[in-house]
Amino acid sequence: MVSKLFAAWCLTALCVAIHAGGLAGALRQLRRYPVSLATRFWPATWLFVLVAAWMVCLHLAEIAVWAVFYTWKGAMADLPSALYFSAVTYTTTGYGDLVLPREWRLVGGVEALTGILMCGWSTGFFFVVVNRMFEVNTARATRHE
Helix, strand or coil, rough: CHHHHHEEHHHHHHHHHHHHHHHHHHHHHHHHCCHHHHCCCCHHHHHHHHHHHHHHHHHHHHHHHHHHHHHHHHCCCCCCHHHHHHHHHCCCCCCCCCCCCHHHHHHHHHHHHHHHHHHHHHHHHHHHHHHHHHHHHHHHHHHHC
């Protein structure tokens, strides 16, 4: 049991590292984004679409990490099943049509907790992007008054 929880903790740490690296990269790209475009509807909307797509890619990579681990350890029969199980667990959808063997079930719970944390982190990041755009638009409107 302890070894499985340690493995789950390592997978959580890997997800945090993937997310931190992905968000740092996104932040570097966002700093290059011209402020003048952030005040116009379509460029701002396109930026939101790109940020959302990047977040989904990060989450899919993290889901794949868990799925590969489940397949490697024999906790799931094959990679497609493991990807599906991992996706519904990470997102806390939890259909229940696929379940881990008894000795791995607590690991699935840790994956769900990890997914909640990573989704919350993405939401916070997305909020910061929206907030900064709002601040830019508010500052421009104030200067024009």
